[in-house]
Amino acid sequence: MESILTWITENQQMIYIVILMIFLGIEVIGRVPSLLHTPLMSGANAIHGVVIIGAIIVMGKAESDNYPALILGFLAVILGTLNVVGGFVVTDRMLDMFKKKK
Amino acid sequence: MEISILTVCYLIGSVTFILGLKMLSSSALAWKGNLIAAVGMGIAILGTIFLYEEDGVKLHNYGWIFGGIFIGTVAGYLAAKQVKMTAMPEMVSLFNGMGGACAMLISIIEFRHLVDVSGGEVHGGSLFIIILGMIIGSVSFAGSMIAWGKLSGNVKDFSFNGQHIVNLIFLGIIVVLTVMVLSGSPQEGAGYFYAILALSLFYGILFVFPIGGADMPVVISLLNSFTGVAAACGGLLYNNKVMLTGGILVGAAGTLLTILMCKAMNRSLTNVLIGSFGGASKVAAGGAAKEQGNYKEMSVSDAAMVMNYAQKVIIVPGYGLAVAQAQHTCHELENFLTAKGVDVKYAIHPVAGRMPGHMNVLLAEANISDEKMLEMELANEEFPTTDVVLILGANDVVNPAAKDDPSSPIYGMPILEVGLAKTVIMNKRSMRPGYAGIDNDLFFQPKTSMLFGDAKDVIQQILADIKSF
Numbered sequence: 001m002e003s004i005l006t007w008i009t010e011n012q013q014m015i016y017i018v019i020l021m022i023f024l025g026i027e028v029i030g031r032v033p034s035l036l037h038t039p040l041m042s043g044a045n046a047i048h049g050v051v052i053i054g055a056i057i058v059m060g061k062a063e064s065d066n067y068p069a070l071i072l073g074f075l076a077v078i079l080g081t082l083n084v085v086g087g088f089v090v091t092d093r094m095l096d097m098f099k100k101k102k
Numbered sequence: 103m104e105i106s107i108l109t110v111c112y113l114i115g116s117v118t119f120i121l122g123l124k125m126l127s128s129s130a131l132a133w134k135g136n137l138i139a140a141v142g143m144g145i146a147i148l149g150t151i152f153l154y155e156e157d158g159v160k161l162h163n164y165g166w167i168f169g170g171i172f173i174g175t176v177a178g179y180l181a182a183k184q185v186k187m188t189a190m191p192e193m194v195s196l197f198n199g200m201g202g203a204c205a206m207l208i209s210i211i212e213f214r215h216l217v218d219v220s221g222g223e224v225h226g227g228s229l230f231i232i233i234l235g236m237i238i239g240s241v242s243f244a245g246s247m248i249a250w251g252k253l254s255g256n257v258k259d260f261s262f263n264g265q266h267i268v269n270l271i272f273l274g275i276i277v278v279l280t281v282m283v284l285s286g287s288p289q290e291g292a293g294y295f296y297a298i299l300a301l302s303l304f305y306g307i308l309f310v311f312p313i314g315g316a317d318m319p320v321v322i323s324l325l326n327s328f329t330g331v332a333a334a335c336g337g338l339l340y341n342n343k344v345m346l347t348g349g350i351l352v353g354a355a356g357t358l359l360t361i362l363m364c365k366a367m368n369r370s371l372t373n374v375l376i377g378s379f380g381g382a383s384k385v386a387a388g389g390a391a392k393e394q395g396n397y398k399e400m401s402v403s404d405a406a407m408v409m410n411y412a413q414k415v416i417i418v419p420g421y422g423l424a425v426a427q428a429q430h431t432c433h434e435l436e437n438f439l440t441a442k443g444v445d446v447k448y449a450i451h452p453v454a455g456r457m458p459g460h461m462n463v464l465l466a467e468a469n470i471s472d473e474k475m476l477e478m479e480l481a482n483e484e485f486p487t488t489d490v491v492l493i494l495g496a497n498d499v500v501n502p503a504a505k506d507d508p509s510s511p512i513y514g515m516p517i518l519e520v521g522l523a524k525t526v527i528m529n530k531r532s533m534r535p536g537y538a539g540i541d542n543d544l545f546f547q548p549k550t551s552m553l554f555g556d557a558k559d560v561i562q563q564i565l566a567d568i569k570s571f
Contacts, residue, residue, distance in 0.1 A: 007227025014338055018350050024120065025354025032127045034366075034452050034477065037359065037459035040126050041323055042194045043136050044355050047119050048201050048329045050143060050348035053150045054208045054336035059170070060154065060161025062211070069211050070163065074170050076207035081174025082181075083201035084147075088140040089182035090193055095133035097187075097466040 039094045046087025052080030104153045111149030112344035118142025119348050123355065129472060146344045147171075187467045188424040191457040192253040195322050198329050199246030205239030205332035206299075212339065213295055216288040226284055228339055233280050233295070235335030237302045242328040244306025249321055252310070253456055260311045272305045309375075317374050319457050320363050324371075327356025366452035368514040397533070400551035402560065405492075405527050406567035412489035414445040416481065418518055419461045420454050422495010422530065426557035429468035432494065435565050436470065442568075447474050449481030449491075449518050451499035478518060485522035493520065493528045494557045501542045526550045529560050 008015065032040050059073035118138050125135025154161055161167070178197075185193045209232045216229065251257030279298045283291035313321050334349030336342070364371050409415055417436070423429060436446045448470065454461045462475060476484065485491065493500060496518075503510035504517045520526050526549050533545070533552075544550055553560060 003226035004230065011227070011338065011341075014341065014343075014346060017343065017346055018334070021347055021350035022354040025123075025351045026358050028120065028123050028127075028351075029355040029358045033129075034362075034459055035462045035472065035475065036126055036129055036132060037452075038190065038457045038463045039132060039136070039459070040123075040355075041326055041359060041457065042190070043122065043126055043139065044330070044352045044359075045194050045198050045201070045326055046136075047122070047139060047143070047348050048326070048333045048352040049197075049204075050115070050119075050146065050345050051201055051205050051208070051329070051333035051336055053146060053342060053345050054333070054340060055170075055204050056147065056150050056167055057154060057156075057161070057340055057342075058208050058211045059163055059167050060151075061156065062163060064163065069214060070166060072207050072211050073163075074166050076204045076211070077167060077170030078174040078177075079200040079207070080204040081171045082178040083197050083204065084143055085175045085178035086182045086193070086197040086200070087178075088136060088143070089179055090185070090190065090197070091136045092133065092140075093182065094187075094190070094463050094466075095136055097463065097469075098129040098472075099133045 036098070039091050039098075042087060042091040042094060046084060046091055049080060049084030049087050052077065052084055055080045105155060108149045108153040111145050111153070112342070115142045115146030115149075115344040116347040118145075119344075119351055123351065186427070187429075187464055188427060189254070190463065191318070191322065191455075191460065192250050194457070195246050195250040195253060195325070198322070198326050199243045199250065201329040202239045202242030202246060202325070202332060205235050205329065205336060206243055208336055209233070209236035209239060210299065213288065213292075217292055229288065230280075230284060231335050231339045233283060233298065235332050235339065236299060237276060237280070238328050238335065239332035240299060240302040241306040241309065242325050242332060244303045245310040245321070245325050245328075248307055248310040249318060249325065253318060257311075259314055265308065265312055269305065269308050272301055272308065276301050276305065313375065317367075319453055319455075319460075320360055320367075320371070320374050322457065323356055323360045323363060327353045327360065330354075330356055363453060366516070367512070368516060397545045398548075398551045400527060400553050402553070402555075402563040403567050405551075405553050405560075406564045406571075408525060408527070409439060409444070409490050409492070409564065410442065410568050410571055412444055414447075414484075414488045415439060415490045415492060416447050416449050416476070416484065416488050416520075416523065418449045418451075418454075418491060418493045418496050418500060418520060419465065420451075420494060420496025420499060421456060421460075422497075422557050424455055424460065424464055425495065426559075428494060428556075428558035428561055429464045429470075431558050431561045431565065432465075433468040433470050435561050435568075436474070438565060438568060447476055447481075447484070449476050449478070449484075449520075451478055451496070451518050454496055454499050478516060482519050482522070485519055488523040489525065491520045491523040491526045493526065494561075495529065495531075497530070497542055500544055502544055502547075503542070507543075520544070521547065521549065524549070527553050529553045529555065529557055531556060 055076035059077055062069040062073055122135040122139025125131045212232050279294045283294045330349045330352030334346050337346030337349055439446050450461045500518050500520050504512045504515040
């Protein structure tokens with residue numbers, strides 16, 4: 001319990017960010033028309049692909065002979081990239097259709 | 103110096119994510135927003151690869167990193183380019199699962215790292231974050247895979263009695279095990295840790311399995327926000343602001359979107375998650391089906407005639423339109439009728455299809471203009487002055503049971519009130535009930551005529567007939 005409290009104190013900056021982001025996320029999304037909900041979901045899907053950065057860090061820190069970590073990390077990088085690239089490309093394809101009519 | 107540049111990279115990343123999501127609120131600017139967010143993501147990723155350092159040590163294993171990124175990019179690009187617009191919900195669900203799996207793997211590696219570095223002091227906080235990231239990531243991964251299977255038709259609905267209790271027990275065990283890992287050292291807790299992993303994956307499967315197809319949009323949106331939270335856990339773990347902002351932003355956005363959709367169906371989230379849609383009603387519906395009497399069938403040429411001489415036609419698209427890939431033919435019909443002086447519009451229910459806004463995307467693909475797409479409230483105002491309503495593969499969203507049958511599972515859901523129009527033409531492939539498994543009284547009303555067949559074939563025939571007049 002105490003270690004969790006210390007952790008909160010040490011990471012108060014992060015906790016502030018979390019809380020502000022929650023409100024910002026709700027504000028921003030609340031204004032999106034239902035017409036664009038599918039691209040929105042898909043765009044948000046691409047953005048959480050930011051988890052790839054964690055995969056890169058984990059991969060880059062692994063000792064060169066720690067094969068289990070290397071293999072798991074390698075998989076993580078592939079999956080994370082799939083999420084980012086696939087997500088943005090799919091969203092772009094959808095939004096492209098909304099654009100060209102203008 | 104390099105570390106400060108990285109900080110700037112992350113700052114740019116965070117700001118572009120917010121901008122990107124913000125620009126999505128306008129259909130003209132949205133594509134730019136997506137591009138901006140993608141560029142920001144690229145900057146953050148490249149910055150991490152080349153500038154990140156921990157205790158003065160840079161990252162290594164570049165071969166592995168670039169190899170992984172290369173494979174992921176090629177596979178992701180090809181998959182995203184080739185997927186048909188109609189298969190979009192599956193694709194989003196699949197990519198979402200990949201993100202969840204990525205978060206899960208990161209947690210596993212970090213935990214193994216903690217076990218290896220024996221004797222070192224472990225922060226209860228970071229261990230908790232690792233476990234939390236793994237639980238959410240694996241639930242999201244397993245759940246998305248099941249949702250993907252369901253949407254592509256490979257996985258059938260499945261539920262058993264007392265499933266909710268089993269799910270709750272699972273959740274309880276996961277919490278207990280987490281506390282046990284947290285109270286000991288990582289070495290002692292390793293067994294429990296992997297048990298949590300297995301249970302979370304299993305929980306993800308059980309959690310999505312019983313949820314019916316009509317509720318899939320809600321589930322995908324919810325799982326989307328789960329993955330966002332899992333990514334944010336990574337951000338807390340590495341003290342990485344861009345992961346944190348991106349993850350939480352998506353988490354909050356996804357949760358709000360989920361709630362908006364539940365509202366559109368007039369049901370609570372718990373009701374969607376626990377409701378096991380259709381399970382109880384199927385028995386009742388089976389018994390009632392016989393008494394419902396007869397339906398009228400209409401020939402293609404009659405349908406063509408009616409529409410040709412109408413003044414105002416409203417088309418109600420549903421999942422059937424997506425399956426038949428009929429959006430382009432539909433646009434052709436619209437153009438032809440418009441040229442003949444018929445006022446043609448589209449009425450779009452917020453949860454038609456398998457994703458929120460699914461129909462808008464499909465119709466936009468066929469170059470149908472935004473102005474022709476009416477949202478539910480507007481459409482309901484226009485139905486009384488409409489001559490012909492053509493329903494293309496929609497079912498539950500026009501089911502009058504939602505208004506007047508309190509025993510129906512969809513009771514209370516706002517619907518498109520097509521019954522107000524003079525004539526209703528219902529195109530379906532067969533008399534089978536819709537995805538939610540509920541019978542539809544609309545078929546048996548005197549105003550309604552059934553027009554059986556694949557949506558695309560039927561529209562093509564109507565078009566041919568109208569042209570011959």
